[in-house]
Amino acid sequence: MSREKLSKIVDEAINKAAQEGKLPPFKPPRISLERPKRKEHGDWATNIAIKLASQLKMNPHAVAEIIASFVDAPEDVLSSVEVAGQGFINFHLAPEFLREILFEIDERKEKFGSSGLGKGERVQIEFVSANPVGPLHIGHGRWAAFGDSLARVMEHAGYNVEREFYINDYGTQMRNFGESISARYLQLLKQKVEWPEGGYRGNYITEIAKRIISEHGESFKSLSDQERTNHFIEMEYPLMLESIKKTLDRVGVHFNAWTSERELYRSGEVNETLSFLEEKEDAYRNEGALWLRTSRYGDEKDRVLIRSNGEPTYFASDIAYHRNKMNRGFDRIIDIWGADHHGYVARMKAAMKAMGYDPEKLEVILGQLVKLYRGGEPVTMSKRTGDLITLDELLDEVGTDAARYFFLQRSNDSPLDFDIEFAKKESPENPVYYVQYAHARISSILRHAEEKGTDTERPSRREVELLNSEPEMDLMRKLAELEELVEFCAEKRAPHRLTTYAEELASSFHVFYRDCRVVTEDAPLTRARLFLVECTREVLRIVLRLLGVSAPERM
RNA sequence: GCCCCCGUAGCUCAAAUGGAUAGAGCGACUGCCUUCUAAGCAGUAGGUUGCAGGUUCGAGUCCUGCCGGGGGUACCA
Numbered sequence: 001m002s003r004e005k006l007s008k009i010v011d012e013a014i015n016k017a018a019q020e021g022k023l024p025p026f027k028p029p030r031i032s033l034e035r036p037k038r039k040e041h042g043d044w045a046t047n048i049a050i051k052l053a054s055q056l057k058m059n060p061h062a063v064a065e066i067i068a069s070f071v072d073a074p075e076d077v078l079s080s081v082e083v084a085g086q087g088f089i090n091f092h093l094a095p096e097f098l099r100e101i102l103f104e105i106d107e108r109k110e111k112f113g114s115s116g117l118g119k120g121e122r123v124q125i126e127f128v129s130a131n132p133v134g135p136l137h138i139g140h141g142r143w144a145a146f147g148d149s150l151a152r153v154m155e156h157a158g159y160n161v162e163r164e165f166y167i168n169d170y171g172t173q174m175r176n177f178g179e180s181i182s183a184r185y186l187q188l189l190k191q192k193v194e195w196p197e198g199g200y201r202g203n204y205i206t207e208i209a210k211r212i213i214s215e216h217g218e219s220f221k222s223l224s225d226q227e228r229t230n231h232f233i234e235m236e237y238p239l240m241l242e243s244i245k246k247t248l249d250r251v252g253v254h255f256n257a258w259t260s261e262r263e264l265y266r267s268g269e270v271n272e273t274l275s276f277l278e279e280k281e282d283a284y285r286n287e288g289a290l291w292l293r294t295s296r297y298g299d300e301k302d303r304v305l306i307r308s309n310g311e312p313t314y315f316a317s318d319i320a321y322h323r324n325k326m327n328r329g330f331d332r333i334i335d336i337w338g339a340d341h342h343g344y345v346a347r348m349k350a351a352m353k354a355m356g357y358d359p360e361k362l363e364v365i366l367g368q369l370v371k372l373y374r375g376g377e378p379v380t381m382s383k384r385t386g387d388l389i390t391l392d393e394l395l396d397e398v399g400t401d402a403a404r405y406f407f408l409q410r411s412n413d414s415p416l417d418f419d420i421e422f423a424k425k426e427s428p429e430n431p432v433y434y435v436q437y438a439h440a441r442i443s444s445i446l447r448h449a450e451e452k453g454t455d456t457e458r459p460s461r462r463e464v465e466l467l468n469s470e471p472e473m474d475l476m477r478k479l480a481e482l483e484e485l486v487e488f489c490a491e492k493r494a495p496h497r498l499t500t501y502a503e504e505l506a507s508s509f510h511v512f513y514r515d516c517r518v519v520t521e522d523a524p525l526t527r528a529r530l531f532l533v534e535c536t537r538e539v540l541r542i543v544l545r546l547l548g549v550s551a552p553e554r555m
Numbered sequence: 556g557c558c559c560c561c562g563u564a565g566c567u568c569a570a571a572u573g574g575a576u577a578g579a580g581c582g583a584c585u586g587c588c589u590u591c592u593a594a595g596c597a598g599u600a601g602g603u604u605g606c607a608g609g610u611u612c613g614a615g616u617c618c619u620g621c622c623g624g625g626g627g628u629a630c631c632a
Contacts, residue, residue, distance in 0.1 A: 032572060047574060050612070060612075085575045086612070131632075173632060198631085289630055300558085300628085307630040314632050342559055343627040368560065369626075409580095410568065413560055415625065417567075431580060437594050448591045488571065500569060503579070514587095514596050533591095555594065 007031045013070035042090035049087040060087030101480040105535040113482035118159030127336035129166040132241040133177035136391040139370045145407035148253040149495035152546045157490035162256045170261040178233035184209035273320040282354040297350035319351045368415040401549045405432035438506035440555040442537040459527040466528045471512040478508045502543045
């Protein structure tokens with residue numbers, strides 16, 4: 001029973017009651033249905049009677065009784081309709097109806113829970129987008145996990161999703177990168193150098209410099225600083241990008257498209273964009289710089305596009321980038337940024353308007369930052385300190401499954417405290433194992449059945465009726481929630497809710513496992529329970545897949 | 556100063572257009588393995604949802620003010 005169908009039934013009940021004069025005339029209200037927290041309140045509940053009562057100046061309980069008496073649904077769908085509390089109407093689904101979910105799962109397999117909500121809308125999600133000037137750190141890991149799971153859940157909800165990584169391979173950070181390598185290179189060759197302003201002090205820079213010396217010796221020493229820096233940038237950033245890709249591979253994140261900032265310059269798109277803005281007089285010169293009139297479009301002040309020294313800002317190429325994305329025909333583009341870019345949102349939306357695009361098509365999801373601790377002591381994530389905890393190191397310590405699950409447990413606008421020691425120590429207790437264990441247990445049951453040569457025929461509908469105990473019904477109810485959950489996670493951009501569901505489903509299974517032996521001498525019951533268990537495994541697999549976590553056969 | 560996010564059990568966090576008795580995990584304590592995996596199950600303890608008002612039949616959720624933490628407020632990215 002979907003929310004939609006049930007709300008139609010309630011709507012009909014209200015109209016019929018009104019037609020027969022049991023309710024005075026009223027303005028038709030919006031019917032809301034919710035999943036009650038408490039089991040005894042049924043599978044669905046509506047507060048419509050309470051809402052109507054104040055309009056009708058009637059007792060809510062009485063209104064509820066009238067509406068409930070007009071609810072017309074087959075008994076094998078709704079087993080009971082009750083009035084409770086201050087006037088809630090509670091609906092209990094019939095066991096026959098709940099059992100149908102098993103046949104649906106069996107038929108749709110890995111597509112179960114998917115829906116047409118997204119209507120094939122083309123959505124692009126851009127995330128991680130790290131500067132290729134150093135290894136990915138823990139914060140990137142959080143956005144990689146979040147962005148990828150959001151993409152997966154939106155795909156399951158019927159959106160056509162593309163994942164994109166924007167490579168910031170142009171400008172200040174790249175120069176800092178090259179200058180840092182150059183400085184380390186000269187230092188290793190015993191030359192005194194002034195440390196570059198904004199240089200990266202991370203150990204990986206020293207490693208790169210050492211490798212350059214071992215491969216090329218002192219051959220770059222004689223170059224001018226400028227030449228050497230440029231040379232090192234060109235040599236090293238592609239390698240850094242490769243290593244970033246490898247790390248993303250380890251967390252199971254695969255991008256469909258990689259767009260390069262320098263390519264936007266090379267192709268002339270940045271210039272085209274700026275000319276376009278100048279022509280429509282949204283850009284103007286002042287104090288030697290080129291400004292965008294963002295204040296005209298809702299930003300608090302105007303922003304610089306080209307500095308007085310002639311260099312474009314990051315903002316300039318970012319506008320060109322968003323124009324590029326919009327021209328690729330997406331219905332919606334989602335940018336996932338760290339919360340430290342919050343001040344940038346109004347600016348980018350203003351730029352969208354200036355470019356003539358609907359700013360509503362750009363959705364920015366801000367993620368609170370990850371704070372890193374080691375044994376209770378804060379660890380800075382600055383690339384400059386050299387005390388850098390990389391995503392690779394984290395993956396080495398806690399594993400991919402635990403890392404992804406951990407990152408996804410919290411809502412994106414809640415800051416994440418990540419204690420390395422704690423994650424390491426507690427990893428065997430991590431809820432991810434609880435969920436995976438349910439999957440492994442099911443696999444074990446199925447192996448056991450196979451070894452015993454048990455008949456694994458699909459049960460008939462009559463045999464499935466043997467599934468009628470409390471734990472069995474609860475488990476089926478949980479299975480039936482998946483589609484609704486997927487739609488919720490997709491619409492609210494809240495993949496973290498998948499983890500809660502996964503744990504609830506695992507819990508329902510573990511309870512079932514304790515109370516109901518699957519493989520027994522009773523052939524029909526065994527067939528029915530094996531069916532239930534296989535369906536549960538299918539749904540666990542789907543959820544784990546959406547989370548990007550593996551579903552082990554054994555643990 | 557102004558803008559955004561957060562404040563829920565000892566700890567880390569959930570909680571659907573505002574709903575009925577605010578939930579998990581970890582940690583603590585008590586039981587349960589001759590039977591498909593005990594990485595499990597059942598139970599106990601733990602709360603004035605930061606504070607004060609307001610709206611509502613009804614507030615963790617919405618509004619106002621305050622307190623505390625974080626972030627932003629660049630011709631950085």
